[in-house]
Amino acid sequence: MFSAAIIVFRESLEAFLIISIMVAATRGISHRGKWIAGGVLIGLLGSALVASGMERISSVADGMGQELFNVGILVIAVAMLAWHNIWMASHGRELAMQIKSTARAVNEGGKERSVILVVIALAVLREGSETVLFLYGVANSGDNGLRDTFLGGSLGLACGGAIAGLLYLGLLRIPVSRFFAATGVLVLLLASSMASQAARLLVQADLLPSLGAPLWDSSGMLDQKTVVGTILHGLVGYESQPAGMQVLTYVLVLLTIATAMRWVSSRAKPPVPR
């Protein structure tokens, strides 16, 4: 039961953190609740599908199918998050003003809604498929397998959800004028972290050089498997033993998106004073 709780906690926390950041980052976009729920639902269905097809996925590309599949998911998610942040760089002020004046939510965010849907669906899919495989294995071993797995899994899920809920409530305390700047930074770090995970998978598939494996080892200071380590991994991509290629990718993606945001923001029209 305990192992089920830990695994489900670890996997679900990452997805939960991504969801709560996206929910916060898209504050003020109309009907976003439906799109968030839709993303979770599609992600869960996808998890079951991917888990049941894992054998087939694994066997393609000379046994590197799993790596390439996950790289594909991550690259799409990074592109979506980058797009979101660049869009916000020109619309954030407007959204903040509307929230302040408690006007109706912005109707313009059509593409924004598909970003919510896709990013959340992919996050749930990635973490969910591994969880499904694990739970399937545990449920099939031992007499009380099913009940213990269910109890442990629910406990892990509840803990993951609670931490992400706290993060969300914390974010809401940020004054509206600085709110989107804060969520923008979180989304930026999230995108960089996902890019670094994609780099790790490409190193694992032997398609990229590792450039130092690992580049450093801070597991003595902060083990990635502890609760704090897991939270930091989910939020900013902390790894105790990263490959050099991961660090390089992280920095490059971070600088690229930040530069694009700054450029778009400087071109955006100044907000109309109220």
Added chain:
Amino acid sequence: MKKLIAISVLSLAALQAFAAADEFTLTIKDHAFAPKELKLPAGKKIKLLVVNQDVTPAEFESKPLGREKVIPGKSTGIVSLGPLKAGRYEFVEEYHETEAAAQGTIVVE
């Protein structure tokens, strides 16, 4: 994205051409690794075949090596490694990582 695909395809081709990696095997049976300590040569490309003999899926994970791979039941996962520096690298079967049998070490010398 196009660039990435091109790079991937090219590198895959290169991988095929220079697939001179040494092969080693690690077996998982009843969620236990055999051998628990695997000796690998330093400074060489290695193809580690992780054979999962259980019907349930397993996940080979090594933080020090930066590797994480799900291996479905009754199948073999390929984990490419190296060139590695001499040293000890821990690995676990993540789904049973608290059990001693599901923990092992790769010793590179």
